[in-house]
Amino acid sequence: PEASGEEHRRIVEGDINEMEGVVLEVEDIAKAALYLASDDSKYVNGHNLVVDGGFTVGKAPNMPAPAL
Numbered sequence: 001p002e003a004s005g006e007e008h009r010r011i012v013e014g015d016i017n018e019m020e021g022v023v024l025e026v027e028d029i030a031k032a033a034l035y036l037a038s039d040d041s042k043y044v045n046g047h048n049l050v051v052d053g054g055f056t057v058g059k060a061p062n063m064p065a066p067a068l
Contacts, residue, residue, distance in 0.1 A: 011064065019053045 003011070013023050032051045035041055050056055 022053060024051070024053055 029051055032049055036049060
């Protein structure tokens with residue numbers, strides 16, 4: 001919580017990012033929402049669309065130890 005915005009970004013993009021060389025952009029979330037609102041998703045229901053770059057797939061996150 002006491003880390004700066006830049007430090008949070010470094011942790012998410014470098015330390016816990018499961019997709020090498022790929023960084024989540026605002027447009028990625030917008031495109032997921034647009035998909036769900038479009039006719040392309042007409043047969044999708046009861047599904048949680050997780051846009052997290054594989055973070056919740058089940059691997060233990062590679063997070064740095066908290067500062068004591």
